[in-house]
Ligand SMILES: Nc1ncnc2c1ncn2[C@@H]1O[C@H](COP(=O)(O)OP(=O)(O)O)[C@@H](O)[C@H]1O
């Protein structure tokens with residue numbers, strides 16, 4: 012269970028999040044929508060512990076993120092949390108396959124089981140021919156799918172995705188969303204995603220609207 | 229287009245690190261090249277002036293040798309044969325003891341000396357006919373070292389007796405090119421007379437000499453004069469040499485130009501490597517801007533041309549600064565190298581050549597960069613072909629080296645070295661990537677067995693290094709630099725090893741130069757003397773003008789074991805070194821001409837030996853060439869002080885100079901050490917700049933990847949592991965560069981053989997006797 016309590020965050024004196032509170036139960040599939048610049052990415056970063064809020068706190072299963080040591084926080088990222096950044100953020104010096112296995116490797120989770128799951132995910136998102144390439148040789152949509160595989164391959168309890176289908180065509184969008192739903196239903200993974208598209212948001216079971224740094228409905 | 233250049237300036241101003249290094253590199257390349265040319269010109273000038281100092285106006289020298297039946301020469305005898313018009317300076321070499329220090333001195337009839345040798349005084353006092361026997365002329369160098377000025381007393385031990393002279397003149401250069409003190413000969417005859425009733429009976433008119441310097445009048449050819457002298461029984465057993473042939477053996481070894489070529493080659497290689505790497509960094513820094521320009525319709529050609537404009541701009545800044553510094557730097561170097569006669573000479577031709585060479589190198593390295601970069605975008609086939617083609621070229625060069633005549637070997641060796649460096653430079657990155665891939669695969673396989681990779685910091689460091697061009701750039705820069713340094717170190721070690729071999733030529737604690745047969749007998753009968761040998765050591769010319777050095781000895785034990793001479797040649801036999809045999813294609817049993825002074829001997833090669841130097845051993849006595857040096861070894865357990873005293877006593881009435889071998893050697897090799905130091909200093913300067921370039925390369929490989937490092941953290945890599953990963957990247961890069969450099973050294977060492985023989989010639993040239 013992830014709980015955010017009264018999160019406040021400002022950049023250069025300008026408040027981006029103005030006291031956001033929300034709770035996501037285990038196994039939920041939550042979609043967050045809102046205008047561009049409304050603070051969605053900022054909120055996700057704070058939930059994932061990549062940013063510290065100016066006020067309020069984030070609890071994972073009742074443990075505040077701020078109380079974790081750096082080592083525990085890093086361990087959390089490579090075991091319990093999968094995160095897909097808005098701009099994918101692949102390591103340019105690693106081949107696609109190495110990028111996909113990076114958190115899994117760091118978390119010490121690479122085994123025959125992971126390899127099988129990796130090939131399953133790669134097949135589902137049609138990435139098989141790209142495994143030996145470097146990210147710079149990929150299109151935006153391909154990078155996005157690589158980032159999604161990277162977040163899922165070590166079967167984290169929670170995946171947080173920032174506009175996971177922003178760079179995809181509708182066919183591929185359907186495949187990705189079907190995968191997320193499958194993961195959510197079959198593996199019980201908690202999914203939190205940000206999207207602009209009504210159709211994509213509809214895959215989730217709860218919708219949160221963010222407007223001007225506050226939750227409305 | 230104009231906008232583009234404006235952008236270029238802005239970008240240089242914003243990121244000035246690489247431009248600064250490029251300017252400095254070009255500055256240094258131009259500086260070192262100009263200095264190399266300047267050094268060559270100055271050295272030639274110095275050599276010419278040194279020769280004129282050593283021989284003055286003399287056309288002919290006559291000296292006694294160990295084969296001589298008399299102990300001295302008299303200039304009157306020569307005047308009687310050659311006519312009153314010729315001027316003759318007789319000089320008599322005298323090692324002087326100044327406290328504990330041995331100083332080379334000479335004695336001459338000062339009036340006659342002044343007629344043949346130019347005397348340029350810095351300071352002088354009054355000298356009268358009456359005071360001639362009490363005065364000493366000294367060099368500026370000695371005056372400074374001993375704190376002496378005109379009028380001061382100079383206490384020395386001459387031929388075993390203490391005497392005090394008054395400093396009457398200080399000159400800027402040494403006497404006859406090698407002596408620091410010049411006494412009037414009457415001072416010496418008086419000293420000897422004290423112990424010899426024969427000499428005291430003759431009185432002050434007796435002016436003996438070890439060497440006569442003869443200035444012939446117009447119309448009398450040196451050869452004619454030489455034959456006239458040797459026809460007389462007075463001079464038949466003396467060594468008569470025309471100054472022309474002295475000079476020929478001295479300067480025939482035109483190796484200075486070769487050293488200059490090597491220095492220029494090294495700076496060019498380092499400069500090109502640094503330029504290439506800087507451009508790689510610049511282009512990676514600007515890749516996005518350039519992409520935007522391309523998208524906005526800028527043509528590839530413009531971008532390429534702008535790179536040339538950029539290097540020209542840096543050159544325009546760096547080169548003049550380099551030239552500006554060249555003059556003071558050269559003066560400093562010339563001063564350090566102990567040039568006495570010549571100032572720093574920087575010719576317009578040298579400056580122009582330096583500019584053109586380095587400009588060419590700069591433009592070539594930019595061209596190479598542009599070509600390689602374009603290829604990176606296109607098919608990978610060429611990239612693999614280039615190193616292969618280079619690899620094929622190396623054995624081809626080796627085969628050529630074996631087939632071509634010796635004269636063509638030097639340029640060929642230079643070309644081979646260029647190829648070697650080009651080879652390292654182009655082959656290092658692809659080889660590095662391949663090795664990295666193997667190692668990671670190996671780690672992965674091991675990791676699979678254990679369930680997790682061995683160490684994530686190392687594992688990802690290897691993966692990163694495989695992809696980061698800057699690290700591979702660093703690897704090749706380090707590989708080139710290290711191989712240059714290792715090869716230079718090898719050269720230095722071999723130089724000092726070679727000096728050690730030369731030291732082996734003097735197999736005894738003391739050397740006695742100019743000792744006669746009687747002197748030899750007197751030394752042999754000394755209590756503390758274990759053994760005394762006569763040897764001959766001189767510059768000669770073998771075959772069709774190969775200058776080398778010749779050694780002869782009266783007994784095998786005079787040749788040190790280190791020399792590896794298998795047999796002492798007798799009669800017409802000659803033992804030559806492997807180098808000479810290879811160069812002149814001589815085998816055992818072949819006959820070869822040997823020019824010694826003005827004579828030509830026909831000898832048969834009896835053996836080829838590993839002398840360690842381009843040298844030969846022959847039987848000088850058989851050909852009537854007198855030995856010119858005695859080597860004295862003391863008895864085991866004999867006190868050095870007693871031995872020295874005995875030797876001094878034995879030679880006191882002889883015209884012979886006794887010198888501890890160590891001192892002789894130190895005096896003669898001083899120059900070599902100075903040159904080695906100068907070469908090392910130049911190389912160090914170049915190294916410092918490459919290291920700056922390298923440090924910058926490595927730093928840039930961090931700076932440009934800060935975000936990536938953040939990504940590792942975002943994926944759950946601990947900060948400590950990230951730091952370790954960065955360190956491992958650098959360590960892996962340097963380690964690989966070291967491996968490549970070692971490999972290159974093995975190949976280079978083979979190519980180096982040519983450089984070594986060149987070096988040995990140079991060293992032998994400095995070691996005159
Ligand atoms: N690192 C940052 N520094 C300064 N301002 C930022 C930063 N990140 C985001 N912002 C600002 O915060 C606001 C919210 O950004 P973001 O959370 O990315 O919105 P969204 O994802 O909803 O489009 C924007 O106005 C953006 O300009």
Ligand SMILES: [Mg+2]
Pocket residue numbers: 051052053097173
């Ligand atoms: Mg966003």
